[in-house]
Ligand SMILES: [Zn+2]
């Protein structure tokens with residue numbers, strides 16, 4: 067496999083090759099931290115090499131789609147969470163390496179709170195706050211988006227419950243009366259197997275542990291992120307968490323908790339509708355993942371803008387609604 071800085075023709079091995087195989091260009095290279103760049107002298111060398119290259123090219127392309135898929139779902143979830151934020155953060159403190167989110171009370175009937183952008187200037191801290199204790203929410207509420215993106219490329223996907231290793235960057239919420247919760251509970255991710263057998267972890271809420279990417283080779287994820295003792299891994303079919311989180315039993319929990327769950331389900335429905343509407347205007351999300359790099363970034367920007375707009379609008383209407391009367395706890 068050519069390294070990313072070599073200019074050697076993949077067919078005849080001559081130096082100074084400059085014709086890129088656009089099919090696989092920029093795909094993550096599983097053997098290094100670099101990106102795939104298959105170069106040829108000219109159309110002749112490329113054509114001559116195609117029979118040899120096509121299997122690898124296809125595998126690179128599938129991997130590129132998966133990484134884009136992970137990034138897209140992660141961005142979308144940040145936007146979702148920012149708009150459906152349910153933590154009342156009054157102060158942020160960084161103590162040793164830990165991020166502490168100081169919460170106020172939850173006694174004024176509010177279910178959603180403005181995301182504290184002004185307290186979280188650092189992009190990684192912001193992502194940590196957005197993902198804290200939300201792994202299940204991400205898998206459940208982004209299910210439709212995951213589902214349409216996975217179609218055709220990575221149909222082999224399961225939801226996996228893991229027991230995470232201690233975080234690289236610990237965080238905790240603190241209530242006025244003392245520490246509340248750390249993120250030491252089980253963690254849910256997706257395990258995706260590509261057609262050529264390569265396996266990946268898709269984890270869009272890793273920022274709460276100090277990991278900010280969304281896709282990792284499966285073996286590497288297990289080694290660095292998962293506790294190896296005990297029953298650390300269990301599997302559920304793709305869609306299980308959505309069925310649970312959007313189900314009547316889950317949302318009918320009495321009190322504040324049930325109200326938040328119901329609110330999140332409504333935001334998720336709004337989110338799905340926005341994606342549908344965007345697709346209705348022309349480009350399908352699956353096609354977007356296959357575009358050239360620039361076109362992809364442009365299309366994704368449009369999609370995210372569309373989703374953000376829909377969620378903001380829903381939130382404006384939502385804030386005025388009296389959900390407090392719906393529960394008595
Ligand atoms: Zn050549």
Ligand SMILES: [Zn+2]
Pocket residue numbers: 087088089090091104119122123124
């Ligand atoms: Zn190629």
